[in-house]
Amino acid sequence: MASLLNHPVSRDQAKVMNRFDITKRLVDLLHQDEAVIGGIGYTNFDLWAASSGPNGRRQQNFYMLGSMGLAVPIALGVALAQPVRKVFALEGDGSILMQLGSLSTVAARAQKNLCVVIMDNGAYQITGGQMTMTGQGADVVGIARASGLAQSAWAADEEAFAELIRLALKEDGPWLIGCRIDAGKPVDTTERDPSRIRDNFMRGLGVKG
Amino acid sequence: MPEQSWHEIVRNVLKRHNVSLVTYVPDNVLRPLIDGVHADPFFTAFACTREEEALGINAGAWMGGTRGILLMQTSGFATLPNVLASLSVPFQIPTLMMVSERGTLGEFNIGQSLVARTMRPVLDALAIEHHTMTRLDEAQFIVDRSITQAVATRAPVCFILSPLLTGGKVFAK
Ligand SMILES: Cc1ncc(C[n+]2csc(CCOP(=O)(O)OP(=O)(O)O)c2C)c(N)n1
Secondary structure (H helix, E strand, C coil): CHHHCCCCCCHHHCCCECHHHHHHHHHHHCCCCCEEEECCCHHHHHHHHHCEECCEECCCEEECCCCCCCHHHHHHHHHHHCCCCCEEEEEEHHHHHHCCHHHHHHHHHCCCCEEEEEEECCEEHHHCCEECHHHHCCCHHHHHHHCCCCCEEECCCHHHHHHHHHHHHHCCCCEEEEEEECCCCCCCCCCCCHHHHHHHHHHHCCCCC | CCCCCHHHHHHHHHHHCCEEEEEECCCCCCHHHHHHHHHCCCCEEEECCCHHHHHHHHHHHHHCCCEEEEEEEHHHHCCCHHHHHHHHCCCCCCCEEEEECCCCCCCCCHHHHHHHCCHHHHHHHCCCEEEEECCHHHHHHHHHHHHHHHHHHCCCEEEEECHHHHCCCCCCC
């Protein structure tokens, strides 16, 4: 944990990055079999966009089409069921603020194979950019620490983000990485076909539905 | 052989169907079932901060290959319509729910009696299979068959534990 000491202590010290850019960096760092849950909002659009490659789209992704706030619980469930697989939850600031209790549940479970990434643009961007509380003083990394997630850090910049992801891939969690992001539009739109999304994801995890 | 209680019957059926994850927001009537699953190493059981959260955990676990059930009170069910309609039903996830029924047959809290009236209309509106369990001799059949059906048809199911089965919560004067 000493390695987290060089990260910014608060939200305003973190560099404002771009959601598609860091999502792409995350996907590129994955080995292949990690599960990724994309929360409602633009987070899951950019996961969809960042996951398409020359060999098709990565299969181990789950895209929520509603159920605002449930990316972390869904990821925790996958992590419980498949303890040797690393599981990532990508969630917006507006969404995590709606389900803050889930951070303490993750902490209480001490779920080793789980990493939460918060895409904090200080806004409900998909519904018109209205301000969330993170733009008005709430610090999600601070909240996570106080919820019992000791391994929580702001990514200082893109390089630090990649370093934190590498750490989460290698060492026991639970991890939480706060990322400040700009108001850039997502690069693509997720296909809204829930049974297909679920079926693909389960096949990607090697589970028969 | 002494007759089994409702919660022993439920616990045994869950085991037989390999439902090993039990998430809950507690309720007094559910206490013997919650205590029973905590005492049995077959189960992973823990409380969640909200019923929605518990539903999400069970959904993720199911996609990862582990079956779970969500235990809650009537008032807890009332927080779920959005996630049932946007996660469980459209994604075809067999969300297993067990609700301890408050609000009827001697309720003393007006808030409970009002919120209870929303439960069956919500389940019916979403065409979610539900069974009100009133008799000990039917308990095993209902839970056993309904879990099989939920898994086979990839659809949620809700078991409503009537005070007729559990004794309910009695007004303390
Ligand atoms: C329970 C619930 N309340 C409100 C909405 C409407 N809604 C959909 S997305 C969203 C904003 C999500 O914000 P955030 O998580 O910050 O993601 P961003 O849009 O910034 O990517 C809202 C309010 C909803 N779908 N469900």
